[in-house]
Amino acid sequence: MSETSATVPRHLGIILDGNRRWARERGLPLSEGHKAGYKNIETILEAALDRGVEYVSMYTFSSENWNRPIDEVRQLMKLFLWIFRHELGNLKRHGVRIQVLGNKLRIGKALLKAIHNAEQETAGNKRGTLLLCLDYGGQQEIVDAMKQLVANGMRARDLTAEQISGQLQANGVPPVDLIIRTSGEQRLSNFMLWQAAYSEFMFTQTKWPDFSVEEFGEMLDAYAQRARRFGK
Numbered sequence: 001m002s003e004t005s006a007t008v009p010r011h012l013g014i015i016l017d018g019n020r021r022w023a024r025e026r027g028l029p030l031s032e033g034h035k036a037g038y039k040n041i042e043t044i045l046e047a048a049l050d051r052g053v054e055y056v057s058m059y060t061f062s063s064e065n066w067n068r069p070i071d072e073v074r075q076l077m078k079l080f081l082w083i084f085r086h087e088l089g090n091l092k093r094h095g096v097r098i099q100v101l102g103n104k105l106r107i108g109k110a111l112l113k114a115i116h117n118a119e120q121e122t123a124g125n126k127r128g129t130l131l132l133c134l135d136y137g138g139q140q141e142i143v144d145a146m147k148q149l150v151a152n153g154m155r156a157r158d159l160t161a162e163q164i165s166g167q168l169q170a171n172g173v174p175p176v177d178l179i180i181r182t183s184g185e186q187r188l189s190n191f192m193l194w195q196a197a198y199s200e201f202m203f204t205q206t207k208w209p210d211f212s213v214e215e216f217g218e219m220l221d222a223y224a225q226r227a228r229r230f231g232k
Contacts, residue, residue, distance in 0.1 A: 007224050009177035011055040012048055013199065015191055016041070018183025018207025031075040036209035038083060046094065047213045049128045051220055055173055056130050059191045063103065063137035077111060080134065084114035088121060095127030101169045102136035131170065138193030141168055168194060175199070178223050180216075182208040198230050 016037055023033030041058060048056050061076060091098060098118045107115075115134075145167035149159065165171065176192055176199045184205045188196060202219050204211065 008052040008220065009200075009223060010053070011057065011174045011176045011178075011195075012053045013057045013059070013176040013179040013192055013196065014044070015059045015179065015181040015185075015189060016208045017181055017185055019209060021183060022207040022209045030072050031079070033209065034076055034079055038079060040209055040211060042087075042090070042094075043213060044211065044216055045096070045128075045130060047216055049094070049096070051217075054128055056128065057101075057133060057170075057173075057176065057192060057195075058130070059133045059136070059189070061102075061134045061136070062190060063135055063140060064190065066106065066135075077107060080107070081111045081114055084111070084118045088118050091118075091130070092122055092125065095125045096122060097125040097129045098122045099129060099131045099170075099173075100134050101131055101141070102134045103140065104135050107135055129173070131173065133191065136191075138188070138190045138196075141170075142194055144169075165194070170195060177228075178202065178219075180204070180219060182206055182211050198228070200226055200228065 019033035019037035020030050021033075022036060023030050026032075045056055045058075061080070065076075066073060100115045100119065104112055104115070142164070145164050148167045149163060154163065170192075173195070175197065176195045178200045179188070179191070179196060180202050181187075182204055184203070186201075186203050200223060202222070204215065204219075206212075206215060
């Protein structure tokens with residue numbers, strides 16, 4: 001066949017954009033926008049799982065986000081630590097496996113320990129997988145994979161796409177079928193560059209804290225009408 005019906009994306013990627021603008025519009029501290037954004041993660045994750053999505057990758061903090069104001073970064077790290085410490089039980093009840101992608105070189109020992117615990121505690125969950133991209137950059141993920149292959153003695157002439165995929169942090173996770181970005185921006189911003197080779201894209205002006213289950217459902221319905229050709 002030259003094309004396939006999309007139906008439900010097996011792997012959904014979401015670039016969570018607009019938390020800060022949402023807060024500024026309401027005269028609130030930026031930290032309140034990030035908190036509101038977190039609350040919506042669980043809502044949309046549950047809706048995605050209910051529709052049959054198996055993997056949900058959410059871009060929560062890029063490697064470039066370290067260039068933001070120090071106080072904002074500090075508040076974000078505190079929020080991440082709180083989530084992994086206090087929301088783990090809730091995620092476990094949803095039957096979700098947690099996996100965190102990223103370098104994680106600057107996030108601090110306490111957060112690193114909380115992440116490791118969350119991954120271990122949810123490793124056996126089967127309903128779906130939530131991949132949180134934290135201190136993550138798509139280019140660096142590919143560079144790290146190539147370095148590992150070279151260190152393993154791989155010769156250039158023997159290199160294949162499958163071998164590179166096998167060295168990525170998201171090894172074993174299927175390619176991203178659909179990427180949604182909120183808040184009006186229309187770019188990837190270094191998100192899952194390898195996995196997004198044949199992704200479908202959808203954009204909305206809605207800021208992430210206001211992104212509703214209804215709008216998300218409309219996007220999935222529209223995705224189901226697309227024909228994916230994969231270059232054929």
